[in-house]
Amino acid sequence: MLAGIPFLPKDGIDDLLDRVAIHVIGKGQRVAGYVQKRRADRDCGTLVYVRNLGTGHEMPITKNRGSMARGCKLDGDALATLSEQLEGDLDHTPDILIIGRFGRSEADGRGLRDVISKAMALEIPVLVGVRDEYDAAWQDFHGGYAQTLPFDEASIITWWQEQVRERATQEA
Incomplete structure (x- = not known):
């Protein structure tokens, strides 16, 4: 019911998901769930937006700190809003939750960890992109419960089909 897809920053995890x-x-x-999209910004180079996979709603997840700052910064308020949206989406019992990143916030014990846990408690399959540098924190988080899937669409679809069959068997 829980699977992680290891990826490197250069990999197209959002397109895959x-x-x-x-x-x-x-x-x-x-x-x-959500995927990230990047948009050019004149001051910080690139702003990161998240797109809700259920509603299509987009919102920025980073904030421009001004032309003198080095790069953009994750917006904690936006991350909290995303978490609230996804928790609300789980109340409608989706068939899968897709989390684009297990990143720094999750590694630090914050971010979308509670959303992942809630989905697991509701027996909703969860698919998570795991940045290479946060793999140890991911392993600690799931404690050996998650499957590791290759960065391969066919393998992920096969995993998904297994989840559908398993849920159907449980409901029968």
Whole structure:
């Protein structure tokens, strides 16, 4: 019910997870979660937005600290809002939760850890992108419970189909 996809910063994790979400939706299933999108910003180079996979709603997750700052910074308030949105989405019992990043906030014990835990408690399969530098924190978080999937769409779809079959067997 829980799977992580290790990736490097140069890998297209968001495009991969977006394709998986499109596949799941195409099968008539409901998706909750998010992927990140980057947009150019004249002061800090790139702002990061998140797109809710269930609603399509987009919001910035980083904030521009001004032209004198070095880069942009994660917006803690936006992350809290995203967490609230996703927790609310779980109340509608989606068929999968897709979390684009297990990153610094999650490694520090914050971020979307509670959303992942809530989905697990509700027996909703969870798919998480795991940045290489946060793999140790990810391992500590799940304690050996999660599967590790390759950065491969077909393998992820196969995992998803296994989750669907397993849930159907449990409900029968």
